[in-house]
Amino acid sequence: xxxxxxxxxxxxxxxxxxxxxxxxxxxxxxxxxxxxxxxxxxxxxxxxxxxxxxxxxxxxxxxxxxxxxxxxxxxxxxxxxxxxxxxxxxxxxxxxxxxxxxxxxxxxxxxxxxxxxxxxxxxxxxxxxxxxxxxxxxxxxxxxxxxxxxxxxxxxxxxxxxxxxxxxxxxxxxxx
Amino acid sequence: xxxxxxxxxxxxxxxxxxxxxxxxxxxxxxxxxxxxxxxxxxxxxxxxxxxxxxxxxxxxxxxxxxxxxxxxxxxxxxxxxxxxxxxxxxxxxxxxxxxxxxxxxxxxxxxxxxxxxxxxxxxxxxxxxxxxxxxxxxxxxxxxxxxxxxxxxxxxxxxxxxxxxxxxxxxxxxxxxxxxxxxxxxxx
Amino acid sequence: xxxxxxxxxxxxxxxxxxxxxxxxxxxxxxxxxxxxxxxxxxxxxxxxxxxxxxxxxxxxxxxxxxxxxxxxxxxxxxxxxxxxxxxxxxxxxxxxxxxxxxxxxxxxxxxxxxxxxxxxxxxxxxxxxxxxxxxxxxxxxxxxxxxxxxxxxxxxxxxxxxxxxxxxxxxxxxxxxxxxxxxxxxxxxxxxxxxxxxxxxxxxxxxxxxxxxxxxxxxxxxxxxxxxxx
Numbered sequence: 001x002x003x004x005x006x007x008x009x010x011x012x013x014x015x016x017x018x019x020x021x022x023x024x025x026x027x028x029x030x031x032x033x034x035x036x037x038x039x040x041x042x043x044x045x046x047x048x049x050x051x052x053x054x055x056x057x058x059x060x061x062x063x064x065x066x067x068x069x070x071x072x073x074x075x076x077x078x079x080x081x082x083x084x085x086x087x088x089x090x091x092x093x094x095x096x097x098x099x100x101x102x103x104x105x106x107x108x109x110x111x112x113x114x115x116x117x118x119x120x121x122x123x124x125x126x127x128x129x130x131x132x133x134x135x136x137x138x139x140x141x142x143x144x145x146x147x148x149x150x151x152x153x154x155x156x157x158x159x160x161x162x163x164x165x166x167x168x169x170x171x172x173x174x175x176x
Numbered sequence: 177x178x179x180x181x182x183x184x185x186x187x188x189x190x191x192x193x194x195x196x197x198x199x200x201x202x203x204x205x206x207x208x209x210x211x212x213x214x215x216x217x218x219x220x221x222x223x224x225x226x227x228x229x230x231x232x233x234x235x236x237x238x239x240x241x242x243x244x245x246x247x248x249x250x251x252x253x254x255x256x257x258x259x260x261x262x263x264x265x266x267x268x269x270x271x272x273x274x275x276x277x278x279x280x281x282x283x284x285x286x287x288x289x290x291x292x293x294x295x296x297x298x299x300x301x302x303x304x305x306x307x308x309x310x311x312x313x314x315x316x317x318x319x320x321x322x323x324x325x326x327x328x329x330x331x332x333x334x335x336x337x338x339x340x341x342x343x344x345x346x347x348x349x350x351x352x353x354x355x356x357x358x359x360x361x362x363x364x
Numbered sequence: 365x366x367x368x369x370x371x372x373x374x375x376x377x378x379x380x381x382x383x384x385x386x387x388x389x390x391x392x393x394x395x396x397x398x399x400x401x402x403x404x405x406x407x408x409x410x411x412x413x414x415x416x417x418x419x420x421x422x423x424x425x426x427x428x429x430x431x432x433x434x435x436x437x438x439x440x441x442x443x444x445x446x447x448x449x450x451x452x453x454x455x456x457x458x459x460x461x462x463x464x465x466x467x468x469x470x471x472x473x474x475x476x477x478x479x480x481x482x483x484x485x486x487x488x489x490x491x492x493x494x495x496x497x498x499x500x501x502x503x504x505x506x507x508x509x510x511x512x513x514x515x516x517x518x519x520x521x522x523x524x525x526x527x528x529x530x531x532x533x534x535x536x537x538x539x540x541x542x543x544x545x546x547x548x549x550x551x552x553x554x555x556x557x558x559x560x561x562x563x564x565x566x567x568x569x570x571x572x573x574x575x576x577x578x579x580x581x582x583x584x585x586x587x588x589x590x591x592x593x594x
Contacts, residue, residue, distance in 0.1 A: 001351065006297075006344055007316060013297040014317040018211040021220040025206050025227070029199040032231045036195070108478045111441070112485035133564025135532060137478065147486075152303060154562070156353065157535070158542040159479070160488060160496065168305075170564035305562070342558055 090128040091169055093138070095150060098123025100142045105129075107138025107167075114141055137164040183247060191238055202231050205248070208318055209255050215313030216259040218302045226262060230255040245327075252318060253328045256310060263306060300350040308343030311336050399440035401429055407443050413457040424464025432523065433472060442477055451490030458494045466501050471508050472527035475500055475534060499593050503534045506586045514577040521570045528565035529574060535559070537587045541594065547587035553580045 001009075093105045095117070103125040104114035110129070117125035117140075137157065139147045149156055153165035183204075189197035209230050213223035234241075234254050241250050301309060314325045326333040408422050425443070428434040446456055459480060466473050476497050483493035508530050511517070518526050536556045541547060557575055560566050566574075 001348055003344060006347060009293060009297045010301070010312065010316040010347075013294045013301070014211065014215055014313065016294060017298055018207065018214055018317070021214060021223070022207060022210070024220055024224045025210055028206050028210075028224070028227060028231075029202045032202060032228050032235075033195055033199060035228065035232055036235060106485055108474075108482075111445070112482045134528065135535070135559070135563050137482070154303075154305075155559075157539040160483060160486060160492070162486070164482075168562040168564070170562065342561075345554070345558070 091131045091167065092126055092128050093117065093140075093150070093167075094124065094126040094152065095140055096122070096124050097140075097142060100125070102143050104141045104144075105138055106141055106147075108136045109138070114144075131167075131169045133169050136167045136169070138167065139164055184243070187238070187241070187243075187247065190235065198231075198235055205251060206231075208248070209251065211317050212252060212255050212313055213259055215301070215317050216256070216306070216310050217262060222262060226255065226258050229258050233258065246324070249320070249324045249327055252314065252320070252324075253330075256314070256328050259310070260306070296351055297347070300347050303350065304343060304346055308339050308346060311339050312343045315340060399437045401426060401436050404429070404436055404440050404443065407440060407447070411443075411447055411456075411460075412453050413460070417457045417461050420468070421460045421464045424461075424467040428467040428473065431467075431470070433467065433527065442481070445481065445484060449484055449490065455490035455494050459490065459497055462494070462497050462501055466504065469505065469508075471501075471504050472531055474527070475504065475531050499590075500534065500538060502593065503538055503586065503590055504530060506589060507534045507537070510578075510582055510586070514573075516570070516573055516577065521567065521573070524565050525567050525570045528563050529560060529570060532556070532559050532563055532566070533578075533583070537583060537590060541587055541590045547584045547591055550580060552583040552587060553578060556583060 097103055103117045106112040106114050109131055117127040119125050141147055149163050150165040154168045155166040157164050157166055186197045186201050210223055210227040213226040217223050234251055311325050314320045322333050322336050326336045405422055408418055425439050429436050429439055463473050463476050479496050480493055533556055536559050560571055560574055
């Protein structure tokens with residue numbers, strides 16, 4: 001495919017997507033004007049206050065932070081990596097496999113040891129992992145036996161004759 | 177391109193709190209703003225939300241808009257920044273869930289008319305990283321030139337050219353590869 | 365017991381105690397779970413490999429830990445994984461010596477370690493893994509030499525960045541050849557820059573330097589060498 005063909009396809013595809021969804025714009029002007037008339041202040045809702053009315057904010061945050069530290073240390077203990085890199089933020093591995101009974105992800109970030117994904121009601125499996133910036137090769141393991149590439153991978157590479165999936169994580173988190 | 181006389185007057189009226197004038201500006205630009213947000217954020221619910229936010233933010237900051245600039249570029253800058261922030265905060269699972277919503281709420285006739293190839297391109301574009309996807313949306317949907325895209329995204333013009341080039345390479349590669357992969361399954 | 369003695373309206377005291385418990389457990393866990401350099405040395409000493417091999421492996425891994433390329437914990441886990449793999453002793457030694465020598469040459473070993481662990485997880489034989497490691501090590505060495513010639517080193521940029529660049533370039537070249545593409549196709553530089561650009565460990569400054577100094581011809585040279593080896 002040459003550049004011209006691709007550009008035409010892109011234009012058409014983008015126009016089409018917008019056209020198909022444009023009905024959501026009906027009445028947008030009124031919705032905006034409504035909000036400009038009645039601004040909502042950001043400090044309005046503090047839902048946690050319902051459950052912990054007497055908790056001092058500082059203690060609540062401190063407790064959460066330390067609990068997170070504890071969990072982080074435990075998880076770090078299960079997946080020790082040889083490399084001295086700081087964990088960054090959650091990156092999600094996600095795949096649609098309604099027929100599978102079990103889906104796990106193996107890769108550079110977890111010593112190629114299966115980490116199980118969770119299934120939702122639509123047959124979509126997902127798992128959030130803390131990854132520091134870098135490049136990671138991985139694969140999905142279906143029902144404990146079948147290694148599959150990720151259709152949503154950033155890239156594919158050959159390894160030992162097999163196809164691995166690749167995920168890039170930049171300084172702001174997952175490249176998307 | 178000099179701003180139309182009528183657009184200048186609309187902006188002046190809006191600055192004087194004439195809400196009808198702002199409503200007219202929204203009507204003129206809502207599709208473009210929504211389209212940019214949809215291309216970058218990849219789901220209609222977020223895009224509509226962002227479009228609203230963009231117009232609210234733009235109205236509140238209208239007094240900072242510099243008449244020497246193109247209004248559209250300024251408005252698109254507001255939009256692109258909101259999109260970037262939303263992406264940073266959004267949970268990754270959101271786009272995929274809404275993909276199912278999108279498939280259902282699209283106009284069936286429009287859906288049928290979309291060719292397989294267009295669908296593949298759209299899916300490939302959705303998977304592209306933000307740095308490549310944003311300039312492509314601004315160029316191929318909003319028809320901005322390199323200079324304007326650079327201004328909207330706040331990066332040098334040379335970088336925009338490189339990213340557009342690389343974005344196209346990536347798309348071609350993804351489209352090529354899609355032929356060899358089926359969704360979640362592989363021949364044993 | 366503790367909770368009963370706290371009155372409900374002293375919620376602050378409750379949270380404070382919880383924090384103290386969390387902190388204590390977290391600290392204790394860290395102290396108990398983390399392996400030390402001594403643990404790594406002891407593990408290597410206990411391995412059934414030649415004495416010469418032990419010396420190299422110890423020197424290499426300890427240097428790697430001290431240079432910040434490995435954590436003691438991670439090195440320990442990796443060595444243990446190899447030691448308990450049930451593989452032929454000679455092959456195990458080959459792999460470990462290979463990696464240790466790479467570390468001693470001040471070259472990053474992420475790619476090699478990942479390949480070993482992946483190979484073991486895929487159930488491949490250690491001699492196959494050893495061959496893979498040896499081949500990729502050669503590529504890493506050539507890439508590192510190239511970067512040094514271009515003045516790209518940890519003296520000018522961060523070690524993390526230069527290591528990442530070394531690994532990424534080697535990976536792109538390896539993948540290019542292994543997926544059947546021709547080294548003289550003229551696309552290596554572009555593919556390399558694309559990968560480097562996506563790697564969050566490569567700073568803008570380092571990327572610029574690489575962008576300015578790498579050439580298609582030089583990359584093709586390394587790729588041709590790979591092609592002749594595999």
